[in-house]
Amino acid sequence: HVQLVESGGGSVAAGGSLRLSCAASGYGYGTNCMAWFRQAPGQEREGVATFNTRVLTQFYADSVRGRFTISRDNAEMSVYLQMDSLKPEDSGMYYCAIGVGSWQCPIAPQPYPHWGQGTQVTVS
16 A cells, blocks of 8 residues: 655754655556645645656745755655755645646645655744
């Protein structure tokens, strides 16, 4: 079955950097969208970045564009999120997710059937 395991979260001062990793296994050949989401307490889960493994395109939420970078290691079936110039408003639980999309992967959480357990990011 599909397994997603995130790591790399932690506490960092504003302006610092973190790199999140998500190791994926057990997913089918048709899966082409890998994404990162985050959720702060009392708020809805929001899309941060997506990576389309079929056309090799990325998409970023306006709030993180220019500061975050999503990438993928095909050999290791992992997806990463490099987060630079972190702000306190970036704090929250970060989740990776995988699913199937068209030429642009969805940034909303509903279409993604598979999720990791999350890793906490705290920026102060």
